[in-house]
Amino acid sequence: MQTYDDFDGPQLREDRWRYLEVPLSDTETWRYADPATRIDVGDGVASLRIEAFTRSHSQVQILDNPKHLLVSVEEFDLTTGPRTFAVEMAAENIGVSGADYRDGFAAFNVLDMSSAQVFDLIATSRQAFAIHERLFVPGMVDKDDAFSHVVHAPLAEVAFESGEFHRYAVIIDRDNATVRWQIEGATVFTAHAPQLPRTVQIGFGIITLHPIRDGHSTSVRGQGLHGRWRNFTVD
Numbered sequence: 480m481q482t483y484d485d486f487d488g489p490q491l492r493e494d495r496w497r498y499l500e501v502p503l504s505d506t507e508t509w510r511y512a513d514p515a516t517r518i519d520v521g522d523g524v525a526s527l528r529i530e531a532f533t534r535s536h537s538q539v540q541i542l543d544n545p546k547h548l549l550v551s552v553e554e555f556d557l558t559t560g561p562r563t564f565a566v567e568m569a570a571e572n573i574g575v576s577g578a579d580y581r582d583g584f585a586a587f588n589v590l591d592m593s594s595a596q597v598f599d600l601i602a603t604s605r606q607a608f609a610i611h612e613r614l615f616v617p618g619m620v621d622k623d624d625a626f627s628h629v630v631h632a633p634l635a636e637v638a639f640e641s642g643e644f645h646r647y648a649v650i651i652d653r654d655n656a657t658v659r660w661q662i663e664g665a666t667v668f669t670a671h672a673p674q675l676p677r678t679v680q681i682g683f684g685i686i687t688l689h690p691i692r693d694g695h696s697t698s699v700r701g702q703g704l705h706g707r708w709r710n711f712t713v714d
Contacts, residue, residue, distance in 0.1 A: 483551065483681065483711040488521030496549045499592070499682065501542065509536070511548035511684065515703075523710070527685055529703040530573060532583065535696035541614050543696050548684030550588065555679055555713055557653040563714040564589050564681050565648035570602040571641045573703035577604030580629070581688040581698075584608075585706030588682035589649045595620045596676055598649050598658050601686070602706075604641035606631065609660035609668040629688070630660070632667035644709070651675065683708045 484495045500508040513534035519526040527547055536542035555562060570577070570585035584601040597612035608631050615625035637645065650659040653675045660668040685706055687698040 480712050480714040483553070483713055484525075486520050486523050486525050486709060488519075491518065491520055491525065491549070493552075495552055497552055499545070499548045499550045499684075509542050511545040513546040513685075516547045516685075524707050525683065525709070526705070526707045527585075527683075528705040529685060531701050531703045532687065532699045535699045537691065537694055537696050540691055541616065543691055543698055544688055545684055545686045546583070548586075548588070548682060548686065550590070550680045550682035553680070555681070556677070557651055557675060557679060558677055560654070561650060561652040563648055563650045563712075564679075565646060565710075565712045565714075566681075566683070566708055567644045567646050567710045568600075568602055568683075569642050569644045569707045570604060571705040572604040573705060575700075575702045577606070577641070580606070580608060582700070582702050583685060583687050583704040585704065585708075586610075586682075586684050586686050587647050587649075587708070588684065589651070589679050590682065591676035591679045594674075594676045595625075596672075598651065598660070598679075600647040600649065600660055600662065602639075602645070602647075605639055607637065607639065607645065607647070607662050607667075611658070611668070611670050611672075627688075630668040632662075632665075635662060635665045635667050637662050637665065642705070642707075644707070651679070653677075681711060681713070
């Protein structure tokens with residue numbers, strides 16, 4: 480088992496993490512970095528705190544959703560057998576209760592942007608969910624082939640308190656075309672996923688999921704979120 484980053488601080492390591500960026504044109508990119516974010520790193524924990532979201536996009540959903548998102552510099556091979564990606568994560572909504580996950584959540588990301596496949600676990604102050612996505616990326620993924628599935632497992636018996644750490648894991652078995660999402664060792668979702676990528680990155684950040692309506696973002700409503708992450712491991 481590999482520990483990806485010990486978060487000894489005082490800053491995020493540039494040889495471990497980078498901001499996820501999406502090209503807008505041949506000369507422009509969109510960086511998932513809300514300028515209102517306070518980043519603290521130390522004592523084994525990475526903390527992102529946004530008192531009120533400011534980052535949004537009025538036309539493209541995949542640009543509007545993530546407010547602050549970092550991904551691993553390293554890519555992890557999925558062709559050598561099942562891989563387990565795990566983290567301890569805590570979330571505290573600011574300005575909202577956390578009952579509606581779309582208002583904002585802390586995310587543990589396992590993703591391959593070259594194929595637009597996403598396997599996330601997310602948390603609010605009150606609950607956690609698995610996310611399975613094929614992102615709609617014009618020119619790469621047709622709208623009819625894209626999907627976003629958010630899965631809640633109310634019988635998993637994981638009790639939540641605001642700001643409390645829980646262990647999250649994503650297990651990818653490329654040979655058998657399956658992905659499992661776990662919280663505290665309990666499987667909350669399993670998907671048959673043909674054509675899994677050969678490699679993935681891990682990541683963490685703060686995301687919303689309110690749809691763009693009539694050419695206007697609806698994700699920025701004065702709310703924010705505090706997320707914390709520790710003990711990233713890869714097995």
